Amino acid sequence: MxxxxxxxxxxxxxxxxxxxxxxxxxxxxxxxxxxxxxxxxxIFSVPKDPLLSPYWADEELLKKFPPVRILTVHLDPCLDDCVMFAKKLKVLGNEVGIDVLEGLPHGFLNFSLMAKEANEGSKLCIERIKQLLDLENHATTPENNHL
Structure with a gap:
């Protein structure tokens, strides 16, 4: 003062x-x-480089993408980018899903052991990965469990 x-x-x-x-x-x-x-x-500009963001990849390449699941948070600085990418994939005919979690910060996975909400968000990440790998339809039996 x-x-x-x-x-x-x-x-x-x-x-x-x-x-x-x-x-x-x-x-x-x-x-x-x-x-x-x-x-x-x-004030800066971000290059439109597909190696920095898949949003800028060629449409022919994007059409070949496997199913995509995007998980982001409501106040994430990357939220708009995630939504734009999901829309672009959808327009190209790709299978895409997006989850937007409320009340969590950008790096919420770092807090999964400390906050109930972050832990629930991390469990949702695991579910989305299982869906992408189709693990829910393939029981892990000893004959299927070889890498």
């Missing part, structure tokens, strides 16, 4: 030393602040 008060006193000149107009202009030069905003550091 003291730092804010002294900064405010510096800008307004209320520390009993009246700044000149030039000093005040330098102290409150909003044009220089606007010209270079800290948020400029976060």
């Amino acid at each position: 003291g730092a804010m008060s002294s900064r405010l006193a510096y800008i307004t000149g209320s520390n009993n030393i009246r700044p000149t107009q030039e000093e005040l202009a330098v102290r409150t030069n909003l044009d220089s602040l606007i010209a270079r905003s800290p948020s400029d550091e976060f």
